[in-house]
Amino acid sequence: MKAHGIVHKYGDNVDTDVIIPARYLNTADHKELAAHCMEDIDKDFVKNVKDGDIIVANMNFGCGSSREHAPIAIKASGISCVIASTFARIFYRNSINIGLPILECDEAAKDIENGNEVEIDFDSGVITNITKNKTYQALPFPEFIKDIINKGGLLNSIKK
Amino acid sequence: MGMTMTQKILAKKAGLESVVEGQLIRAKLDMVLGNDITSPVAINEFEKNGFTGVFDKTKISLVMDHFTPNKDIKAAKQCQQCRNFADKYDILNYYDVGNVGIEHALLPEKGLVIAGDCVIGADSHTCTYGALGAFSTGVGSTDMAAGMATGEAWFKVPSAIKFNLTGKLNKWVSGKDVILHIIGMIGVDGALYQSMEFTGEGLKTLSMDDRLCMANMAIEAGAKNGIFEVDDVTLAYIKEHSDRTPEIFKADADAKYSRVIDIDLSEIKPTVSFPHLPENTKTIDEAEKLNIKIDQVVIGSCTNGRYSDLETAAKIVKGKKVAKGVRAIVIPATQKIYLEALKNGLLETFVEAGMVVSAPTCGPCLGGHMGILAPNERAVSTTNRNFVGRMGDTSSEVYLASPAVAAASAIKGYISGEFE
Numbered sequence: 001m002k003a004h005g006i007v008h009k010y011g012d013n014v015d016t017d018v019i020i021p022a023r024y025l026n027t028a029d030h031k032e033l034a035a036h037c038m039e040d041i042d043k044d045f046v047k048n049v050k051d052g053d054i055i056v057a058n059m060n061f062g063c064g065s066s067r068e069h070a071p072i073a074i075k076a077s078g079i080s081c082v083i084a085s086t087f088a089r090i091f092y093r094n095s096i097n098i099g100l101p102i103l104e105c106d107e108a109a110k111d112i113e114n115g116n117e118v119e120i121d122f123d124s125g126v127i128t129n130i131t132k133n134k135t136y137q138a139l140p141f142p143e144f145i146k147d148i149i150n151k152g153g154l155l156n157s158i159k160k
Numbered sequence: 161m162g163m164t165m166t167q168k169i170l171a172k173k174a175g176l177e178s179v180v181e182g183q184l185i186r187a188k189l190d191m192v193l194g195n196d197i198t199s200p201v202a203i204n205e206f207e208k209n210g211f212t213g214v215f216d217k218t219k220i221s222l223v224m225d226h227f228t229p230n231k232d233i234k235a236a237k238q239c240q241q242c243r244n245f246a247d248k249y250d251i252l253n254y255y256d257v258g259n260v261g262i263e264h265a266l267l268p269e270k271g272l273v274i275a276g277d278c279v280i281g282a283d284s285h286t287c288t289y290g291a292l293g294a295f296s297t298g299v300g301s302t303d304m305a306a307g308m309a310t311g312e313a314w315f316k317v318p319s320a321i322k323f324n325l326t327g328k329l330n331k332w333v334s335g336k337d338v339i340l341h342i343i344g345m346i347g348v349d350g351a352l353y354q355s356m357e358f359t360g361e362g363l364k365t366l367s368m369d370d371r372l373c374m375a376n377m378a379i380e381a382g383a384k385n386g387i388f389e390v391d392d393v394t395l396a397y398i399k400e401h402s403d404r405t406p407e408i409f410k411a412d413a414d415a416k417y418s419r420v421i422d423i424d425l426s427e428i429k430p431t432v433s434f435p436h437l438p439e440n441t442k443t444i445d446e447a448e449k450l451n452i453k454i455d456q457v458v459i460g461s462c463t464n465g466r467y468s469d470l471e472t473a474a475k476i477v478k479g480k481k482v483a484k485g486v487r488a489i490v491i492p493a494t495q496k497i498y499l500e501a502l503k504n505g506l507l508e509t510f511v512e513a514g515m516v517v518s519a520p521t522c523g524p525c526l527g528g529h530m531g532i533l534a535p536n537e538r539a540v541s542t543t544n545r546n547f548v549g550r551m552g553d554t555s556s557e558v559y560l561a562s563p564a565v566a567a568a569s570a571i572k573g574y575i576s577g578e579f580e
Contacts, residue, residue: 013348013349013437015545015547015548017526017527017545017547017548017549017550018547018548018549021527021549022197022526022527022528022550023527023528025197025226025227025526025528026197026227026231026232026234026235026238027234027238028200028201028204028238040548040549040554041548059349060348060349060352060382063348063349063382064284064379064545064547065283065284065526065545066198066281066282066283066284066286066298066299066300067197067198067300068198068201068282068300068301068302069197069201071300072201086349086352088349088352088382089352089353089382089384090284090298090299090300090379093299093300093303094299094300094301094302094303097300097302097303097306098300098302142184144184144314145184153302154302154303154306155205155206155209155211155302155305155306155309156209158306158309158310159209159210
């Protein structure tokens with residue numbers, strides 16, 4: 001599986017309140033949530049994002065609230081992968097559980113800039129920065145988590 | 161090798177002799193929690209995936225606390241969906257307007273979580289129950305759906321930071337100041353993926369309300385859970401609220417910690433977290449010098465809406481008036497707390513001081529309703545997050561503080577530590 005797109009770059013501690021503000025949590029509709037994705041940190045995100053694009057950020061991405069609406073909004077807005085130096089743990093498991101690919105890679109997170117064109121090979125964990133002609137190696141998923149992803153998310157993986 | 165408190169609970173719940181840091185396990189759950197925002201997503205997933213039953217109707221709690229009393233039609237429909245689900249599966253612990261409280265104040269009060277339990281909740285502040293000696297952590301809605309269906313959840317066994325508490329808090333200093341101080345010290349990702357374990361001889365001087373407040377904000381340091389060693393204070397609380405027998409897990413003497421931090425409680429000063437991260441802390445003396453004028457005060461939430469919080473605030477505002485231009489909102493966290501505050505005259509004190517008292521709700525904490533900030537407004541709040549736009553407009557500011565600092569600031573009109 002591969003992802004390929006243009007990067008939207010953010011800094012440290014991007015919290016779930018700015019990913020999807022609570023004033024929009026009166027719905028669970030994926031499209032409605034996507035219409036307000038990143039609104040409080042980047043009001044042009046929704047206008048600029050294209051299918052397949054990639055979010056890159058630094059430390060502790062997705063901190064704060066446990067709202068699964070955050071990875072849902074990101075996924076429904078067309079983002080194909082989030083790369084960060086580190087993720088907040090609830091955001092990390094929510095992304096795995098709903099099938100939003102996320103990769104921890106400090107080197108890529110620091111080096112990739114806004115607007116770069118990036119390709120990701122999920123099988124090898126290799127991230128290629130086409131703009132800068134550079135590659136970075138992300139940490140592979142543990143087998144246990146690969147199994148959840150391969151089965152199409154947590155609920156599919158536990159069905160008898 | 162020795163295990164931490166958290167590791168011991170996880171080993172027991174996974175049916176294993178022992179576990180080690182980094183191990184992936186499946187653990188049995190004693191409680192699965194959701195609220196009116198996260199449960200609808202879980203229910204959609206539960207139904208979409210064809211599950212037809214819940215693992216135990218007594219071990220699921222659905223608490224309608226975030227946008228209630230229903231703030232708009234969409235919010236009302238979310239509660240309706242939860243109500244219908246609770247009816248369909250005969251879920252015993254469904255709480256709605258009339259018996260609802262803010263989830264993390266309500267569950268301990270109802271005795272639904274006790275020492276030794278393993279709990280997940282689709283709300284990040286589920287870590288609150290670590291105050292009772294439980295393993296308790298926030299998850300998302302899909303985990304909640306899986307938990308309701310199977311009674312199990314997957315976990316990566318965490319390492320831990322040990323906080324060795326000594327001394328005793330000074331007057332007007334509370335658990336809120338301790339946890340803000342700690343977050344200021346280690347940062348908002350200082351305990352990422354780890355447990356925060358609280359122990360030491362200073363523990364016995366902390367009330368249950370102080371401990372619940374501290375465990376509540378473990379997530380604000382990125383922690384998986386916060387947990388307190390069980391002592392006589394914990395056992396007395398559990399005995400008062402539950403008929404179940406608690407199981408006590410103590411860390412092994414040779415348990416491995418990534419870090420040990422000594423905290424002398426007598427040295428903690430009232431502490432304020434400045435916008436826009438809980439780690440941006442200043443002591444009250446530093447904050448006062450900046451003469452920060454405020455527009456709103458909120459006293460409440462799963463962090464600080466308990467009886468002792470209201471009692472502290474009432475002592476400070478009694479016989480005084482809220483400063484001109486400040487809107488002060490008091491939110492008792494549960495119906496029981498509300499009634500006790502009513503009977504003991506606290507609510508009268510608040511109203512006479514020019515404050516408004518709300519029904520139990522999360523409300524303004526997450527910018528939901530009941531006190532949203534306009535552009536460039538500032539609030540002192542006893543809640544737990546001060547992210548950009550958390551309580552309203554993206555240019556508004558939230559300063560996190562204890563009920564004592566919030567009450568004193570309401571009277572002065574700027575951030576103040578003048579308690580008497």
